[in-house]
Amino acid sequence: MATTDYELSPVKFSRLTTRGIILGLSLPQVIALATGAVIFIAALYAGGPAALYTAPVWLTMAALAVVGVGGRKLIEWVPITGHWVWRKAARQTAYRRRIVGPRPAGTLALPGDAAALRQYEDPESGAVMVHDPHAQTLTAILEVTHSAFVLMDPGEQERRVHGWGRVLSTVCRSGRIARVQVLERTVPDSGSGLSQWWAEHGRDDGSWVAKTYAELIERAGPAGERHITTLSLALDMRAASRQIRSAGGGIKGAAEVLRQEMHTLTTALRAADLKPSDWYTPGDLAVMLRTAYDPQIAATLDRAGDIGRDLATAGPVAVEETWVRLRSDSAHHAVLWVSQWPRSQVYPGFLAPILLSSGIRRAVTLLYDPVRSDQAARDIRKKKTEYISDQSQRQRIGQIEDASQSAEYADVLQQEADLTAGHGVLRYTGLIAISAPSIDELDAAVAAIEQAAIQASCETRLLVGQQAQAFVAAALPLGRGL
Template sequence: MAGEQNPDRGLAPVKFSRLTRRGLLLGLSLPQVIVLGLGAAALIGALYTAGGQGLLLAGPVCGLCALLVWVPISGRKAIEWISLAGHWALRVVLGQTVYRWRVTKPRPAGTLALPGDAAALRQYLDPDTGAVMVHDPHRATLTALVEVTHPSFILLDPDEQQRRVTAWGRVLATVCRSGRIARLQVLERTVPDSGTGLEQWWAAHGTDDGSWVARTYAELIERAGPTAERHVTTLSLSLDMKAAARAIRSAGHGMRGAAAVLRAEMRTLTTALRAADLTPSAWYAPGQLAVLLRSAYDPAVAATLERSALGRDLATAGPVAVEETWDRLRSDSAYHVVLWVSEWPRSQVYPGFLAPILLSSGVRRAFTLLYDPVRADQAARDIRKKKTGYLSDAAQRAKAGQIEDAEQNAEYRDVLQQEADLIAGHGVLRDIGLIAVSAPTVDELDAAVAALEQAAVQASCETRRLVGQQAQAFTAAALPLGRGL
């Protein structure tokens, strides 16, 4: 993402790199090259064995290969649907699209009681900070999360907005320089206002003198239900236990050593957040994480859980039932759909361009940004590889007499800009944007999805509904566990 200062305002516009579409050979991906190779092998084999009549035999095979490679279906080439549909069919046959919590069979101690591939996640209570850390034994990560409060960005003046954008860039640069961070997740979600804010205000500013007015006011606040919605932002910091193996051994081995290394990264992130005028809370305890997980799968009880001491056990925080279909997910009290931000704005936009999505009212949604930092040496190798690939493809197209594509030239300029930014000392992050939309009925869900898609258009973004992987996508988009796709 590149910026250029606007002389008329203090706020600088930004420009995102395009989603690269360069394939293995002449814009073709590896599956496309394999299918074309099979078609060519069938044609050559038929010519050698049957001569001219072999063309009639190999014609249907070559035609099928050409259709798979070049015919698009719903924005994807036909060949790309084969692996997705095959994996989905296998999961349906194995019964992996339906989850039921077995009440009579307790889950293993220390688990989070989550369905699907998140069932392997374990909790670890840090004795020093009291924070809960989520351990993923398969991906070798350890994750902690913190809630962050901040003033409304769009209400600030341009100079202050630019200062905060620069400060947030320094926070991301801090994550990149660590070398031990696997992922930083930013989750901004809407939740029903449970009335706890009114209670806190009354406790801080009210005068409870025992009078009839004070008692009546306190009763009204206590009985007030969720009449509005509020926004909650959390940051999830995931430690790469393989990259930090040496530091973990020095800190005491095992989960104890990993927790010590993660604590150091947590302190660094907290310091960077405060320098960016962001106010981090205490790192989440097990009860807070349990409420968040339960609320994601069962939104109907979210307000009740926040107002009471119930539902704060991670052993029972998971859903009772989950049913996944091709393009949506159903959990305890809601239907869900996950959208992928497939294209960020191609033209220059100002920070705050996501306001139509983040400030959309009347829609329960969770917006997630997954940042995967890339080490400087690896980023440099990737950029050199991309440059070599683009130049090689350009030479191949010139030999074949093909005209240069403006989109490919734009992608090459993005690579050159990334190289310049890396040389200037900036970090490289791979990011994914996901939007999880929830509603109590299918009709309300379809209306909410349509509203979010229209809001994305206003934000100059392109969204696509993920299919065949809604359960995994929901875990990545709606839960602050640092999970990817």
């Protein structure tokens, strides 16, 4: 009988584009330089010492457009800093729950811009659906279990990768999905899982081996951690407006349309050898929200049965946001953005250094935004035209072609070839939320994750001025973006 050796194929990510409006300059840079040039020319026409008097203005505009700090130009820091100053002045960086004040029915008791989120319990499936009235999305969540990918042989890993690709392709073909969120997080283990396994499969015959094994489970169980993977499916209510009206309109109609997408997704997951659980109920979501803001209570809730499963009280009691971190109930948090994925070819398990880091409380989120095929084709044609026009302008002024620009153009051509071959196009974002009991432990955990990201050939950056919004997107399964 002949045997076939399967090899695991490497993958390659598109580069984060650095192309601007003209000659690599972004729109804010062009506006700043144009403003400075207009002031300078007007001062020259005015004559006299006007150019000298206005020098601080046009020199400042030029510096804002050219000087970079922390990977951004100074002009790009203006909206971030301005928004932070406004929120600080409006006292929106601190949240305290009003214990005696009633909460509006149907809300999730979350701080910040997530306070507008509403819950809807689908009477047919029993699933909780999160409605975002501003983004016009309706989101459902389920937990997914799977075999250890790193322990599989290359042939099985290759098959699983293609299966997951078919799942994402199914999402792209729908045209009604706004976002898919994959959230993998670590939570402290109460030891109940090991104890239950020993009670069901163990043989407690009173021997020395049985006693030693039982003592090991009792000591090691609470010190361990569990990995939980959830998948959130967000329906675009604007794109599905016709189907929603046909189903009766309103949230009930949207829930019926979302149920169709949920059934399609679970079928695709099972075909990819992934095991989806039942869709999250309000109690399941309440526990997840509570443990995200208050990690120390996770083990207690795991043993408490039905306690803590009320969405009306699942939110944090207090939140304090600073420029580079967030503090809630029992933990300090920091969110990293995966600003650059591997530029060279890597194998599908390249994120193992981050996902398998032990002793660190963290949540890794991948946000997939499907793009319709017609819109993706228009975007690719626009990018090709802009790259070609930028190239001719650089040749006209004698500017040397940059290798990174050529690589970005090659990525666009590859995306066009993949789209022509029938593949879907997704915009993806990677976020890592890290939690620790103290600031010193948080800084050490952030440094460890940054080193793990380097081992994974990724580049991470600490998000500043938006930690509260980033934490909701990275640590909560609500399908929120930045």
